[in-house]
Amino acid sequence: MGNVHEDPLSELGLRLRTLRAQRGLQVNGLTNRSMLGRTTVSQALGGKVVPSEATLVALAQALSTEPRPLLELRQDAVQGRGQERQLRRRQPSTGPHAAGHQARGDARERPGRLVRELRDPFDLEVQWAIDVSGGDDSDPLPVYVEREHDALLRETVLGALEGRSALVTLIGGSSTGKTRACWEAVQLLPDEWRLWHPIAPSHTDAVLAGLAKVGAHTVLWLNEVQHYLLTSDPAVGERVAAGLRELLRTPERGPVLALATAHPEDWARLTAASPPRDDYPHARALLTGSSVRVRIPDQFICDHAALEEAAQADPRVAEASAVAIEGRLTQYLAGVPALLERVGLASRMARCLLIAAVQLRRLGHGPMLPLHGLEATAASLTPDHIWNEHARPGWLESALEYLSAPCRGVPGPLSPVQPRPGTPPADQPLYQLSGHLFGIGRYELRHDCPPAAFWAAALQHAYTDEDRQALATSAYERGRVCLSASVSDGRDLFGLYDRGSSYVLGQEADRARAENAVATISEQRASGQLQRNAVLAYFYQRQEAHHLDQLGEHEQAAAIWRELADQGHPDAFVHVGRYHLEFGRRTPAERWFRQGAEAGDDDAMQDLVFLVAEDGLFDEAAEWTERIARPAESGDIYAYSRLAYCYKRAGNLTQAKIYFRKAIDAGLVDCYQELIELHLEEGDIEGACRLYAEAIEAGETSAPMMRAEEQREHAKADELAFTALDRGRTVEPLRLLLLHRLQQPDTVTLGTALGRAAIDAGEAFIVNAVASELSADGHNRAVEALQRIFDEVDESVGQ
Numbered sequence: 001m002g003n004v005h006e007d008p009l010s011e012l013g014l015r016l017r018t019l020r021a022q023r024g025l026q027v028n029g030l031t032n033r034s035m036l037g038r039t040t041v042s043q044a045l046g047g048k049v050v051p052s053e054a055t056l057v058a059l060a061q062a063l064s065t066e067p068r069p070l071l072e073l074r075q076d077a078v079q080g081r082g083q084e085r086q087l088r089r090r091q092p093s094t095g096p097h098a099a100g101h102q103a104r105g106d107a108r109e110r111p112g113r114l115v116r117e118l119r120d121p122f123d124l125e126v127q128w129a130i131d132v133s134g135g136d137d138s139d140p141l142p143v144y145v146e147r148e149h150d151a152l153l154r155e156t157v158l159g160a161l162e163g164r165s166a167l168v169t170l171i172g173g174s175s176t177g178k179t180r181a182c183w184e185a186v187q188l189l190p191d192e193w194r195l196w197h198p199i200a201p202s203h204t205d206a207v208l209a210g211l212a213k214v215g216a217h218t219v220l221w222l223n224e225v226q227h228y229l230l231t232s233d234p235a236v237g238e239r240v241a242a243g244l245r246e247l248l249r250t251p252e253r254g255p256v257l258a259l260a261t262a263h264p265e266d267w268a269r270l271t272a273a274s275p276p277r278d279d280y281p282h283a284r285a286l287l288t289g290s291s292v293r294v295r296i297p298d299q300f301i302c303d304h305a306a307l308e309e310a311a312q313a314d315p316r317v318a319e320a321s322a323v324a325i326e327g328r329l330t331q332y333l334a335g336v337p338a339l340l341e342r343v344g345l346a347s348r349m350a351r352c353l354l355i356a357a358v359q360l361r362r363l364g365h366g367p368m369l370p371l372h373g374l375e376a377t378a379a380s381l382t383p384d385h386i387w388n389e390h391a392r393p394g395w396l397e398s399a400l401e402y403l404s405a406p407c408r409g410v411p412g413p414l415s416p417v418q419p420r421p422g423t424p425p426a427d428q429p430l431y432q433l434s435g436h437l438f439g440i441g442r443y444e445l446r447h448d449c450p451p452a453a454f455w456a457a458a459l460q461h462a463y464t465d466e467d468r469q470a471l472a473t474s475a476y477e478r479g480r481v482c483l484s485a486s487v488s489d490g491r492d493l494f495g496l497y498d499r500g501s502s503y504v505l506g507q508e509a510d511r512a513r514a515e516n517a518v519a520t521i522s523e524q525r526a527s528g529q530l531q532r533n534a535v536l537a538y539f540y541q542r543q544e545a546h547h548l549d550q551l552g553e554h555e556q557a558a559a560i561w562r563e564l565a566d567q568g569h570p571d572a573f574v575h576v577g578r579y580h581l582e583f584g585r586r587t588p589a590e591r592w593f594r595q596g597a598e599a600g601d602d603d604a605m606q607d608l609v610f611l612v613a614e615d616g617l618f619d620e621a622a623e624w625t626e627r628i629a630r631p632a633e634s635g636d637i638y639a640y641s642r643l644a645y646c647y648k649r650a651g652n653l654t655q656a657k658i659y660f661r662k663a664i665d666a667g668l669v670d671c672y673q674e675l676i677e678l679h680l681e682e683g684d685i686e687g688a689c690r691l692y693a694e695a696i697e698a699g700e701t702s703a704p705m706m707r708a709e710e711q712r713e714h715a716k717a718d719e720l721a722f723t724a725l726d727r728g729r730t731v732e733p734l735r736l737l738l739l740h741r742l743q744q745p746d747t748v749t750l751g752t753a754l755g756r757a758a759i760d761a762g763e764a765f766i767v768n769a770v771a772s773e774l775s776a777d778g779h780n781r782a783v784e785a786l787q788r789i790f791d792e793v794d795e796s797v798g799q
Contacts, residue, residue: 007191008076013047014190015070018161019063020045021154021188033062046116047191050077111210112196112218115189124197125223126179127334127435128410132315142333143314144184147177147302149294153185156292157257161190165254167244169225169287170261172296174439175334178261179223181296185259186219195219202366202466203227204236211243220244220258226266229286232364232470234279241282245289262287263439264295265726272667272730284667299327335410336436342407343437348390350399353378357414357433358441359450360458364470368417371429373461380453404431413437430463446726449478449760449793459483479764479793545575554579565592570599574607586611602628602636609639613646618655621646625659629666637666644674653678669700670732676703699724702733709737714750721754722761731766734758738770742782752785759793 020030031041036058044051044059051059056074060067121141122128129142149170156166168185170178186195196218198206207228214220222228231237247253262270270283287293300307311318316333324332331337343354356378357369365373375396382391403414417430455475462468476484541560548557558579564572573596581589590611596604605624613621621643628639644659660675672695679688692703705720721734738758741751755767771786 008073009050010047010191012051012070012073012077013045014161015073016045016047016059016063017188017190018158019065021158023063025063030059030062034058045187050074109213110194110215110218111198111213112194114191115186115193115195115219116191118186118195121180121183124179124183124195124221126183127175129316129333130319130335130338130408130410132319141180141183142316142320143310144180145300145302145306145310145317147181147296147300149296150181150184152292152294153181154188157185157188160255160257161188163255165248165251165256167248167258167260167286167291168294169267169291170259170294170296171264171267172261173263173298174436175331175336176296176298177300177330178296180330182221182223182259182261189219189257193217193219195221197221197223198228202464204231204240204466207240208236208243211240211247214247214253214256216254216256218256220256222258222260225260225262225287226270227366229270229280229283230266232466232473237280238282241280241286245282245286260287265442298331300324300329301327331436334436335407338407338410339413339434339437342403342405343413346402346413347399348386349378349382349395350402352382352386353396353399354403354413354433354437355441355445356381356454357431358438358445359448359454360471361433361438362442362445363450363458363474365458365462365467366464366470367432368426368430368463369414369433370426370461370463371431373458373463374414374431376457376461377450377454380457381450400431447722447757447761449762452480452483455480455483474762477762477764479759479767479790482794554582565595570596570601571603572596573599574601574604577604577607581607597624606636606639606642609643610646613643613650616650618647618650618652629662637663637668640666641668641671641674644671648674648678653682664698669695669698669730672698672700673702700730700733702736705733705737706740709740714747718754718757725761725763731763734763735766735770738767739773742770742774742786743777743779745781748782748785751782752789755786756789756793759789764790 025033034041036055041059044055051074053071053074056070057067060070118124126141129140153168153170156168160166168182170181172178194217196210196214198210198220200206204227228240229237231240244258247256248258267287270280271288272284307317307321311321317329320329320332328336343351346354353374356374359381360369360373360377361367378396379387379391400414404412404416406412411432411434413434414431415434417432419426455471458471459468459475462471472484541564545557545560545564548554548560558576561572561575561579565576573592577589577592577596580586580592590608593604593608593611597608605628609621609624609628612618612624625639625643628636640659640663644656644663647653647656647659657675657678660671660678663671664675672691676688676691676695679685679691695701696704701720701724705717708714708720709717717737721737724730724733738751738754741747741754744751755770758764758767767786767789771783774786775783
C-alpha cells in the first residue's frame with residue numbers, strides 16, 4: 001500500500017515546486033520545457049487545482065523525474081477530496097478532528113497570511129517595472145532570470161523545508177533586485193507556510209508586538225531591514241534584533257525563515273564595531289552570526305543563454321538587456337533612467353522639494369513624508385534668489401504633480417502614499433521618495449548638514465513622534481544639542497540629551513551641571529519618591545555617584561557604589577575597585593574587580609585583565625578576555641586589542657600579533673596598523689605589505705592618509721579620512737588626522753575646518769573625544785577653537 005498523505009494535492013504541489021527548485025528552473029523556464037501554458041503550470045505548482053494526467057506527464061519529463069509518484073498523488077487527491085467533503089459534513093464538533101480545527105484556528109491567529117494567498121508582489125515592496133508598448137500585461141513582473149544569489153536563496157529555502165530556521169540578508173544598492181529575489185524564493189514554499197510583513201503602526205512597533213506570536217512555517221519579510229534595526233533609539237532596534245535571534249535559535253518555534261534586504265551603507269553601520277560607540281551588538285550578531293549574507297552587485301551577472309531566453313519571452317527584458325548601461329539591467333527595469341531624466345528636467349522648485357525629501361529621509365525621518373513637512377523644509381533649503389524668482393503661487397502643487405507622475409509605468413520620484421484599508425486616514429497627504437533616488441541622494445549629501453531653518457521645520461512637521469526623535473538624534477550627532485534638547489522639553493536630565501556628557505568642554509559648566517544634578521536628586525530623595533520605586537532609586541543613586549565623582553567627592557561616591565554592590569548590582573564592584581586603585585590600594589582594588597568579574601560584569605573583568613597582565617599572569621588574562629569578547633551578541637571585541645597591547649608592552653610580539661588578528665577578524669579594522677608595525681619590527685616586509693593592501697581594502701586608510709598629510713596634500717588626506725568613514729568600518733583615520741592637525745600650531749586652522757566638516761557629517765562624538773585628548777595634553781588653543789565650533793553650530797539653531 002502506498003504512502004498516505006494528509007493532503008495529497010498539497011504534497012503534489014510541494015513535490016513539483018521542490019523539483020523545480022532543485023533543477024534551478026523558474027516558472028517561465030518550466031513552461032517552455034513542458035510546452036504547457038503558464039497558468040496550467042502555475043496551478044499545478046500551487047497545489048490547489050488537480051492537474052490532468054497529461055499535465056503531470058509533461059511536467060515530469062521537463063523536470064527529468066519519474067511520473068508515477070506524481071500520478072499516484074494525483075489519484076489520492078481525486079479520491080480524497082470527495083471523501084473529505086463527506087467527512088466534514090458528518091464530523092462532530094468534539095474529538096481529535098475538533099482539536100485539528102482548533103489548531104487551524106490558532107494558526108489563523110498567528111501573524112501573517114498564507115503564502116499561496118499572496119497575489120500582489122507590490123504590496124511587499126517589489127518595485128514596478130517599466131512599461132513597454134505592446135508588451136504582455138498578464139504578468140506585472142518581468143520574466144525572472146536567476147543569478148548566483150538565487151542558488152543560495154533556494155538552498156536556504158530547501159533547508160527551511162527540512163526544518164532549519166534561517167535568516168538570509170540580501171545586500172545591494174537600490175533597484176538591484178533584492179526584494180524581487182525574495183519574492184521568487186517565497187514561491188517555493190508550500191501552502192501551510194505564512195508570510196508576515198510587520199509595518200504598522202511602525203516597523204518596530206509591529207514586530208515587537210507580534211514577534212512572540214510567530215510560529216513554525218512562517219516567513220518574516222524584513223524588507224529594508226534598517227527600519228527594524230537601525231532605530232533612533234538603539235535600544236529599540238536591539239530589542240527587535242534580540243527577539244529575532246531568540247526566535248531563530250529556538251527549535252520548537254521553527255522552522256522560521258527570515259528574508260531581509262539591506263543597502264550596503266546600512267549594513268556597514270549595523271555590523272561595524274568602531275569607537276566611540278557600539279550601539280548595535282545584537283543586530284551585528286543577528287546579521288553576521290550564523291545567518292546567510294549575499295551581496296548583489298550593481299551589474300546584472302547571469303547565464304547568457306537564460307537572459308536571451310527571457311528577452312525572447314518578455315519585451316521589457318529585451319529592451320533592458322539591449323539598452324542598459326554597464327550591465328545595470330535591474331535598475332533599467334525599475335525605471336531608473338526615466339526617474340533620472342525626470343529629475344534632470346525638473347524645475348528649480350521641484351528640485352528643492354526633492355532635495356528636502358532626501359534630507360528628511362537621510363536624517364532619520366521614516367518613508368512617509370507629510371506634505372506640510374516637505375513644503376516647509378523645501379522652503380528652508382531654497383536660496384533667496386531662487387525663491388524670489390520661482391516660488392510663485394501654486395509652485396508646490398505644480399512641483400508635486402510633476403514629481404509624482406509615473407515614469408514609464410513606475411512610480412515617480414515623489415509618489416503619493418495610498419492609505420491601506422482599515423487604517424485611519426492621515427491628517428494630510430503623504431508622499432514616498434523613490435528608493436533609488438534616495439540611495440543616490442543620501443550618498444551625494446552624506447557630509448552635508450542643512451541650515452537651522454531646515455531643522456526647525458523638519459521637527460515641527462515630523463509625521464510621527466518616532467520620526468521627530470530620529471531627527472533630533474541626527475541633530476545631536478551634528479552638534480545641535482540645544483535643538484535636540486528642545487524636542488525632549490529639556491526634561492531628559494540623564495539621557496541622550498545630557499549636555500554634560502556631550503560637547504560642552506568648559507569645566508565650570510560641567511561642574512555647575514553636576515551640582516544641579518546632585519541637588520535635584522537630593523530633592524527627589526527628600527520628597528520620598530525614590531524610596532517608593534526601587535528601580536528609580538537605583539538609577540538616581542548611580543547618577544548621584546557619577547556626579548559626585550565629577551565634583552571631586554570621591555569618598556562619598558565610593559560609599560554609594562559600595563551600597564549598590566551590597567545590594568547585588570554587579571556594575572558597582574568595578575567603581576569601588578577603581579576608587580581603591582586611584583589611591584594606590586592595589587590589593588583591595590583587585591579583590592573588588594574579581595568580585596565584579598565573577599558576578600559577570602564586563603568592565604570588572606577588563607580591569608582585572610589589566611592587573612593580572614601586569615603581574616605576568618597572561619593565561620588568566622586571556623581567559624577573562626575571551627569571556628568579555630564572547631558571545632558575539634553582547635561581547636566587547638575591543639578586549640582583544642587591549643590584551644594585544646598588554647602583550648606588546650610585555651615584549652611578547654607573537655601573542656600580540658595573535659590578539660590584534662583576533663580583533664581585526666571580529667571587526668576592528670583599526671588594529672591593522674598595529675599588526676603591520678609588528679610585522680615590520682620582526683622584519684617581515686612581505687607580510688606587512690600584504691596586510692597593508694588588506695587594510696586599505698577594509699577601509700583602514702590611516703597609513704596612506706598620514707603619508708598624504710606629511711606631504712602637505714591636505715585635501716587628499718581629508719578624502720582618505722572620510723573614505724574610511726563612508727564605508728562604515730572605522731572612524732580611526734578621521735580621529736588620527738584631527739588630532740595630528742590640532743597638535744601642530746601651523747595646521748590648527750585646517751584642523752578646525754576638518755572638525756567642522758566632521759560635525760556636520762554627524763561625527764560630533766569624535767570631535768569631542770579629540771577635544772578631550774587635546775585638553776589633557778594642554779593644547780588649549782586647539783580646544784578653544786573646537787569649543788567655538790560647537791558654540792557656533794549650536795547657537796545657529798536658535799537664531
